[in-house]
Amino acid sequence: MRPFIVANWKMHGLKADMNEVKAIDSAAAKFDHIDVGIGLPATLIHLAAQNAGHAQIGAQDCHQAQQGAHTGCLSAAMLSEAGASFSIVGHSERRADQAETSRLIAQKARSLQNASMGAILCIGEDLATRQSGTALDFVAGQLVESLALADDTSLSPERLTIAYEPIWAIGTGHVPELTDIAAMHSKLRSQLVSSFGPAGDAIRILYGGSVKASNAKDILALKNVNGALVGGASLKAESFVPIIAAA
Numbered sequence: 459m460r461p462f463i464v465a466n467w468k469m470h471g472l473k474a475d476m477n478e479v480k481a482i483d484s485a486a487a488k489f490d491h492i493d494v495g496i497g498l499p500a501t502l503i504h505l506a507a508q509n510a511g512h513a514q515i516g517a518q519d520c521h522q523a524q525q526g527a528h529t530g531c532l533s534a535a536m537l538s539e540a541g542a543s544f545s546i547v548g549h550s551e552r553r554a555d556q557a558e559t560s561r562l563i564a565q566k567a568r569s570l571q572n573a574s575m576g577a578i579l580c581i582g583e584d585l586a587t588r589q590s591g592t593a594l595d596f597v598a599g600q601l602v603e604s605l606a607l608a609d610d611t612s613l614s615p616e617r618l619t620i621a622y623e624p625i626w627a628i629g630t631g632h633v634p635e636l637t638d639i640a641a642m643h644s645k646l647r648s649q650l651v652s653s654f655g656p657a658g659d660a661i662r663i664l665y666g667g668s669v670k671a672s673n674a675k676d677i678l679a680l681k682n683v684n685g686a687l688v689g690g691a692s693l694k695a696e697s698f699v700p701i702i703a704a705a
């Protein structure tokens with residue numbers, strides 16, 4: 459399986475940061491056995507797509523409807539036309555700040571798939587859930603809910619990527635024990651196979667949460683860790699490219 463290393467720039471980045479995009483793109487050309495994605499603010503997608511030939515340019519959210527009276531929102535077709543080939547959906551910051559539910563996130567992922575775009579669907583437990591010892595079942599349940607569409611159908615396994623991001627590890631410098639990451643990814647793999655059959659084996663499961671050059675190699679070597687979703691360390695090529703190299 460080709461590793462997928464994805465930058466999540468969150469609400470960072472202006473035109474002046476295009477040199478970082480270009481440097482990341484050069485690394486993507488060099489490491490051509492790895493898929494590299496850059497999840498950008500929507501305002502930078504068009505420009506970045508013009509400047510990148512190897513890295514995939516992506517968004518960080520998308521509305522679930524194709525079009526309509528939704529002030530301030532962007533559809534999958536709009537993001538695709540701007541030059542995005544994927545979008546992150548269901549990041550824990552959106553689940554918290556915008557009260558997004560797993561049901562809504564499934565609809566967003568479906569709208570991306572309908573526009574022939576990739577969806578990186580995020581799941582992960584908070585600290586209290588981790589400490590209570592119920593994280594494996596909680597996150598597997600969140601995955602099932604985030605795959606289910608209202609009409610009792612499910613998302614397609616095509617162009618679907620899962621990102622496991624423990625909320626307590628995001629932006630904190632705290633990373634779970636490697637054995638805990640491996641246990642979670644193994645649980646999620648089993649769940650994907652039980653949801654999709656053999657196609658579930660081909661879905662990439664990324665780890666995210668305080669990934670940096672110093673821990674990337676060990677994390678990416680774990681079974682069923684098929685890439686990384688990187689926030690803080692992805693904003694500068696000098697800290698992100700070593701993570702690509704570690705894969």
Ligand code: PGA
Nearest residue numbers: 628629667668688689690
């Ligand atoms: P972080 O963020 O790498 O800064 O922890 C990861 C994410 O939120 O995707």
